[in-house]
Amino acid sequence: MKQFGLLILLFFCGTSSLMAQEPADYVNPFIGTSNYGATFPGPIAPRGMASISPFNVAGPQNTLEKDSQWLSNPYVNENTFLTGFSHVNLSGVGCPDLGVLLLMPTTGELETNHLNYGSTYKNEVAKAGYYSTEIDKYKVKAEFTASTRVGVSKFHFPKGQANVLLNLGLGLTNEEGAMVQVVSSTEIEGMRSVGSFCYNSPEAAYPVYFVAQFSKPADNFGVWKKPATYEGVEAQWMGYNGKTRLMEKSTKMVVGDSIGSYFTYNFDKAETVEVKIGVSYVSIANARENLEKETNNKTFEDVYKDTYNAWNETLSKIKVEGGSEDDKTVFYTALYHTQIHPNTLNDVNGDYPEIKTGNIGNTDGTRYTVFSLWDTYRNVHQLLSLVYPQQQNNMIHSMLDMYEENGWLPKWELNSTETFTMVGDPASIVIADTYLKGIRDFDVDKAYEAMLKSADHLENNPLRPGLKDYIEKGFVTTDHGGSVSTTQEYNAADNAIAQLANALGIKDDYKRFKKRSLSYKKLFDKKLKMLRPRLQNGEWYEPFDPYAGANFSENIGFIEGNAWQYSFMMPHDIDGLIKLMNGGKGFTDQLQKIFDTEQFDMANEPGIAYPYLFNYVKGEEWRSQQMVEDLVRKHFKNTPDGIPGNDDTGTMSAWVVYSMMGFYPIAPGEPVYTITKPLFDKITIQLDSKYYKNSELVIEKETNGNGRIDHILINGKKHKGYFINHDDLVNGNTMKVILK
Amino acid sequence: MKQFGLLILLFFCGTSSLMAQEPADYVNPFIGTSNYGATFPGPIAPRGMASISPFNVAGPQNTLEKDSQWLSNPYVNENTFLTGFSHVNLSGVGCPDLGVLLLMPTTGELETNHLNYGSTYKNEVAKAGYYSTEIDKYKVKAEFTASTRVGVSKFHFPKGQANVLLNLGLGLTNEEGAMVQVVSSTEIEGMRSVGSFCYNSPEAAYPVYFVAQFSKPADNFGVWKKPATYEGVEAQWMGYNGKTRLMEKSTKMVVGDSIGSYFTYNFDKAETVEVKIGVSYVSIANARENLEKETNNKTFEDVYKDTYNAWNETLSKIKVEGGSEDDKTVFYTALYHTQIHPNTLNDVNGDYPEIKTGNIGNTDGTRYTVFSLWDTYRNVHQLLSLVYPQQQNNMIHSMLDMYEENGWLPKWELNSTETFTMVGDPASIVIADTYLKGIRDFDVDKAYEAMLKSADHLENNPLRPGLKDYIEKGFVTTDHGGSVSTTQEYNAADNAIAQLANALGIKDDYKRFKKRSLSYKKLFDKKLKMLRPRLQNGEWYEPFDPYAGANFSENIGFIEGNAWQYSFMMPHDIDGLIKLMNGGKGFTDQLQKIFDTEQFDMANEPGIAYPYLFNYVKGEEWRSQQMVEDLVRKHFKNTPDGIPGNDDTGTMSAWVVYSMMGFYPIAPGEPVYTITKPLFDKITIQLDSKYYKNSELVIEKETNGNGRIDHILINGKKHKGYFINHDDLVNGNTMKVILK
Structure with missing residues (x-):
């Protein structure tokens, strides 16, 4: 008994x-x-x-x-x-x-x-x-x-x-x-x-x-x-x-x-x-x-x-309906994981250790720390800007305070130490992205000054090694590790600076940085249809194996990845990339090959937007819809191994949160999302009235057929294409995705 | 130029x-x-x-x-x-x-x-x-x-x-x-x-x-x-x-x-x-x-x-006249070295770490530390009682506070840790010696209680290992290291307790401890005229080499020394020792042999009173006078090597201070000095009016012949013999030593 x-x-x-x-x-x-x-x-x-x-x-x-x-x-x-x-x-x-x-x-x-x-x-x-x-x-x-x-x-x-x-x-x-x-x-x-x-x-x-x-x-x-x-x-x-x-x-x-x-x-x-x-x-x-x-x-x-x-x-800012219990568990646990880092550094009395100075600073708000920006610039901060804009705004404050203290924006900051982990200049992307989404309760002039410093300062620039070559030649040379990856990251950052310059009305800078943001083309080997490292003298690096460098083995030109895993990481110029690949079919074929040859790594940031890139080719959007759903089902589960690898302070989790909601911030630094199939019947996002005029954003799915998107309605009006501006999304009350 | x-x-x-x-x-x-x-x-x-x-x-x-x-x-x-x-x-x-x-x-x-x-x-x-x-x-x-x-x-x-x-x-x-x-x-x-x-x-x-x-x-x-x-x-x-x-x-x-x-x-x-x-x-x-x-x-x-x-x-408490500049340097440097340890442990606000408890104690006076008592009980505290009685009284306070905190008197205390270095129960000797010299501004009842505890407590007694055998058999057996040395130290401590009991009117304790203080005789091997270790079953330890154990090599029965270096260390019963050695000649011959065979070690405490022991045999006092002067000249110099070995927190220095002044506290725990030849013409000791009725004690030397003492005058009256009680010395204004 x-x-x-x-x-x-x-x-x-x-x-x-x-x-x-x-x-x-x-x-x-x-x-x-x-x-x-x-x-x-x-x-x-x-x-x-x-x-x-x-x-x-x-x-x-x-x-x-x-x-x-x-x-x-x-x-x-x-x-x-x-x-x-x-x-x-x-x-x-x-x-x-x-x-x-x-x-x-x-x-x-x-x-x-x-x-x-x-x-x-x-x-x-x-x-x-x-x-x-x-x-x-x-x-x-x-x-x-x-x-x-x-x-x-x-x-x-x-x-x-x-x-x-x-x-x-x-x-x-x-x-x-x-x-x-x-x-x-x-x-x-x-x-x-x-x-x-x-x-x-x-x-x-x-x-x-x-x-x-x-x-x-x-x-x-x-x-x-x-x-x-x-x-x-x-x-x-x-x-x-x-x-x-x-x-x-x-x-x-x-x-x-x-x-x-x-x-x-x-x-x-x-x-x-x-x-x-x-x-x-x-x-x-x-x-x-x-x-x-x-x-x-x-x-x-x-x-x-x-x-x-x-x-x-915190988690109730997004309500999901439909989907299995496991789907909800995967979703809310992922959202939970995006709310761990960046985390609080300051004490209850406001004290925190400043970065580099050795002084004790004090804040009325929150001093955030653990900025794994090479990861999080891709989607985490975009998620925060949408759902938790006050947090995101305060994180920009913390980043600018670091600039004040350290003379530089953070790269991979950990408890007020700059670890200089990974490559690129991701802080600029995060700041521009935030500002362009209308979250602007910070000193944008100081932010812009800080962004310019890392973009232009040639001597002893800890954020952008190889900057002189990059500016003069358009690419970082193999004199520096990860020269292709780094060039791509600088391009992405420069595009973000250009976007912000444009918004601030600084036309010269807009032109200058926009031009700089496209210099990756100098690393595009037309024969291979791939990005490829170049030497200081301008010659291609030989021998070149686009498959080398998987599993974190060292690979000239690339950081944590190979040429396949990097060649499409140019989200602000996918149209340019399509042209380089001789149009939509060449692009689609090359992209599909990455998945077919198992070169895609769900757990590695350079490629995490790849599944969405089919949306750029009209008529191929079904591939993104199917790819994303398959990847969610395959890699994100209600089990201990339910994240495909390092969560990267919430980056994998932010990917699945967005992917399950049916849209994704495809071009970091630009206020734009691309749309796929929501995996819940209804998603209701509470919007912060301080930053958004609407109190909520509702995403609904209507299923009528085999599961491919037939059309999209924004506030009942048919939406053209698979991209939507941030403002259009948040200023519409509902996005309805009708499957055929 | x-x-x-x-x-x-x-x-x-x-x-x-x-x-x-x-x-x-x-x-x-x-x-x-x-x-x-x-x-x-x-x-x-x-x-x-x-x-x-x-x-x-x-x-x-x-x-x-x-x-x-x-x-x-x-x-x-x-x-x-x-x-x-x-x-x-x-x-x-x-x-x-x-x-x-x-x-x-x-x-x-x-x-x-x-x-x-x-x-x-x-x-x-x-x-x-x-x-x-x-x-x-x-x-x-x-x-x-x-x-x-x-x-x-x-x-x-x-x-x-x-x-x-x-x-x-x-x-x-x-x-x-x-x-x-x-x-x-x-x-x-x-x-x-x-x-x-x-x-x-x-x-x-x-x-x-x-x-x-x-x-x-x-x-x-x-x-x-x-x-x-x-x-x-x-x-x-x-x-x-x-x-x-x-x-x-x-x-x-x-x-x-x-x-x-x-x-x-x-x-x-x-x-x-x-x-x-x-x-x-x-x-x-x-x-x-x-x-x-x-x-x-x-x-x-x-x-x-x-x-x-x-x-x-501090040093002006003693003024010396005559003697060379080097003599004065040796003398005042030695006096200086007696004023380093025991040293101050408490902070200016009175705080100090208690011994064992982990608590922070507080004192209005001075908490002293670094009590190397196995060394200093022999002469350092006697010097303090005479010249710096307030210091000595306060040191007794510190020792009793340690007893309060730790449950035991100190043995070799260092910054409120008990290091348990060396053997014996020297704190009792220091306390009795101090009290018997009239320095009594401390709780003598508590002191006596503490002394009895270490003398009588059989279980887990950290101060007196081997105490059960010692009480039952009269000696520590070879089951314990340094059994002879330890027995001698316990005898010395017990004699001090007996002296204090007598002064306090506790007759039973006086008798009991006086008897205990003479138990060393059970270790006296009449054939060898030496102290010798005995086993648990009472038999003599074999093989026995009275020369073994020099230079700090391990030696059964003795700590830091050999049988020669210990056999005369019984200052409270030299008369008894003389009897055991068949009278003055046997005693003198055996004692002289130590020096002649170079078994005497000026730097080792057990024997440091040996040069004075000839004073116990009438007619042989010249040997002490000559021996002490020779040893001072040989071992104490105005050079870096001018101390014969470890100063032992001032013990060597106190020896030379006393020796140069012409008297020595021959029997620790008893208020008595033995007299030799002063090495200065005149020594004036300022006496502390709180403890002594006279404001100073003057020692004068009058040289008429070959340098041996002819007679001694106390306040002008001829003094009988070569010993003087503390009270007689300090209550007389002058001691004049006339050499023939």
């Missing part, structure tokens, strides 16, 4: 999620936690600074071990060996960093070596703002939630000795070094060094500060330190050489590469302990203030409720 | 010290900086927490290199390669610790590796409270002084780039780990881990906090960090693997084992920079308060003047 009751209970719990009505209930944070999606399943508030991820990438028991390969995430779904819960994490990135401040509940005798205290786990539950699991070795249920700057844990301990470890040694980052000091039997403070994203710029390593507060005073506490091992004559006098030392009851400051603090309880019955960890990139005092302002007098349940509500409000 | 002028100037400088009149002018801090004396030549205020020592023990260029041997001092006179100036230092100890917070001026391009930036140096000048040298490589003159808690440096830079390095990696201690944060272009704060004295108790490692303030704002600054070197697959992605990184303009907290901060200036003419470093064992805030309260608005010269005056006042 008892087992039967349990089954009923499980069934009830199961159905409760099937019956979910709210957008936040459709979030499945496990999506992207396998297949190198690099998302994490633990809780985070929208654009939170703190987050909690189960950390299961240390220890040889795991399938993917962090030190045995290039691994950029704190959690891998198929791994099994858990060594803590990290409190600052990156989502969907391609390089290891953060993944530190590991909290771990254990029981019995204290053990501080993660290889010994680690455990398998089961019954994971992940929801927006919530994660729980049961830790096998200790029979401890662990629950987690988070506010913007505070991770909150709740551990259900059995009777007996319970331990909470705060491991400051282990982490995903390749930086080492931490400081810890027990303040009292309910509080620990300290810092951990992080940085060296992509194994670069170690001199820019920086601290994340924390304060941890416990709901119950510890019966015992202390600090552990595993020092470096001495060699030489002194080693013989050190019986303790290299051994971990426990500094019981120590309230002194301790530093080291492999240190941690433990709180121990002796429970005479099952008890819970809640731990709140406030973080800050400015100071310990700010970490404490963050903790207190956001969570004082709040229980675990209170914090979870607040964060759930914040997620639900 | 110019060179001639220089010579005159040098001569003038030279004579100025010859013409010195003040006691402080006789201090030569180079004494003890060779021959393992382990003193340092740099400035310190009386009983200062901070001090500055040139640090010349790193780098293979040096004769004695810290990592190639057991080296306990930051400076060795014959070394030549300087790598900085350390700001917390131990004086005259036998184990490496502290010697951290290394400040180093350099010029030209920044170099942070000490093996590269290190330099030879010349023209060292060392005085009480002052040290200067010229650093060859950089042509920088560096001057140093110190207040109690602040080291002050003054660097004379030539025109050009000047750098001040604060190296937090390099140090004498075997602990590693530091934290640093640049606060502004004139201030740095941070901490350094220290501890593991004698390569013991690494879990008791603790931080020294600091704040450094610069007189001129830096033109540039930053932090360097040399991280640990990665191995394995990740190393291939780290072009920076293991390399030092410069974090320019960084104002963020940085931690690591090998880190430092640099301040850089671009001087267009020769300039000076003053750097003040305040230290604290409590917090950075307290380090800053120490700095500001002690040195705000004071120039280098102001601080030096104050410290010079403090030294002069």
